Amino acid sequence: MEEPEVEDDTNSNADEDVESMVIDKECWEHEVGDEDVSMKRATTTIQKKDRFLNKLCPNVEEEEDSNIKQLPPVYHVQNSEQQWDEMAPMLSMKFTNPTELKQCLTNYFVKHGYDLWYEKNDKNKLLVKCCKDKEPTCPFRLWASWMQEERTFQIKSLKSSHNCVRDFKIGLVTYKWIGKQYFNVLLENPRFSLRKIKAQISSTYNIIVSIRQCRNEKKFALSEIEGTLKEHYSRLWDYGIEIKRANLGSTMNMEVDHTLDGNLVFKRLYVCFKGVRDGWVEVCRQIIGIDGCFLKGICKGELLVVVGRDANNSMSPLAWDVVTIENKETWQWFLDLLMDDIDRGNGNELTLISDGHKGLIKAIKERVPHVEHRLFARHILANFNTRFKGEHFIKPFWRAVKATTK
Ligand SMILES: [Zn+2]
Known part of the structure; x- marks a missing residue:
């Protein structure tokens, strides 16, 4: 089945069309509540997509429509807690803002090695394609923009198939993305070297990044960590009050x-x-x-x-x-x-x-x-060992330590 597409969402009718079309099987399966209404919605959805069925019973759709209008469609919502390699864009999926969608896309394309690029990229819309200036052209195409009814960014159309091969240099990978992956590593060891970061990224994510990217990401992660730590230390008074309460x-x-x-x-x-x-x-x-x-x-x-x-x-x-x-x-x-x-x-x-x-x-x-x-007996033993070396001293030492009589 062909996936729906919207070329330009400045056209208000286009938005409505897409939204009605994206209520597909997955969406109504998620419905909880009145089963009858769910079934009617399912039937209507099938009929909308089947011209033959519409000709056979043309009035059913109109009758059922009055029931459906009260129920808003259920869309997938991006879960930011998800593991990075489990993230994948889905048609009609909702995001808090374009940045959240870009994070999801980068994770998804790093995982699969697709070389994505943004043909349109501003705070209102996002058009993403695959393999710039390469032959044959890859059919992947994603269009996302803000929803009309709510302040949510949504994938309005998606052709998710690829015919390209894995690329080890991914254009979407930025130092901020790398910084996020290495936040905890650098928090524990701020001296973690750039070469190690580069080697680990190559073995963990199968992508090649430059030393310059690693340097920028380390700078970014360290400034984030410093900011976060300052914030945490500044909340110690609150912590004390909470403990006492x-x-x-x-x-x-x-x-x-x-x-x-x-x-x-x-x-x-x-x-x-x-x-x-x-x-x-x-x-x-x-x-x-x-x-x-x-x-x-x-x-x-x-x-x-x-x-x-x-x-x-x-x-x-x-x-x-x-x-x-x-x-x-x-x-x-x-x-x-x-x-x-x-x-x-x-x-x-x-x-x-x-x-x-x-x-x-x-x-x-x-x-x-x-x-x-x-x-501590362990410290006494360490001192004792400097003068009396050898395993045969250790057992009697611990026996003496645990003895209850002289
Ligand atoms: Zn592709």
Whole structure:
């Protein structure tokens, strides 16, 4: 069956024609509600397309039309959450704007290796064809414009067949498109090299992009990430208020630095949920382990965490802290807030296990002098191994660690 086409949608009748024609089988199958009306619509749709049937019973169409007019046609709507390689344009599909349709088209043509180009491309209409200046010409053709009844961009006509072969250089692939695909990779590792990006794009998407495109996409993705991160950090006050509202009695403490131009810059953050704190205070052994780890990505910094053990000997996180750097001052700040939260004063009746970080050991001596301080066995073993090398030392070491008698 020939697919409907609209050459110019400035003609208002043309729009109506297409819309009535695109209510095809798929559309009325999606209908929910009165089955009778659905069936009548289906019959009418078939009749509209069958001249022979129309001649046999010419009045049916008019009678049924009065029933149909109240029901608007159901169109496919683009799902922006869809996987990139599952996106495909469909006749009558609706998009929020032309940019969303272009994103869908780029994904679809990267997946299949079609070399598309825009014959008309502005904010009101889009005419897309395949294989510019190549022989034989490819029949693919897509026309899209705004709908008349609503502010939605719609594919009004589509010839979806191709006779071209896979092309490895796709004209529609822009640095913005590549940037979107590599957003998370660059968020985790901003130093990801241009050569690696180029090689990965070639193996993952089967397309060839230039180093210049990769450079532009990296610049684009990093500026997007920076903007997004700034936005996220600026919402930390809201986050704190929400924590205190959702779990009354929780602690959220944040410090900021003031820059010369009057802006606020994040310095450190401490969070302890009342729920987990009460759980630890009431049922867990009074032993805590504290340690820090580096945060990757653009902002860097360190995450300081304190954990206890529950009755099943599983980890029971107690509080966490994000700081720019791990030193005596930041550990002291963390211990101050933690001791206030668990109400242990100078560390009375508390055992604390940590690594041998110099700043931390100093902070513990000054801030919680009454605590029973132990080092992680794994760190002791690492030191022990420097003097006593060999597998035969390791087993007895762990036996000694787990022994309950001298
Ligand atoms: Zn083609």
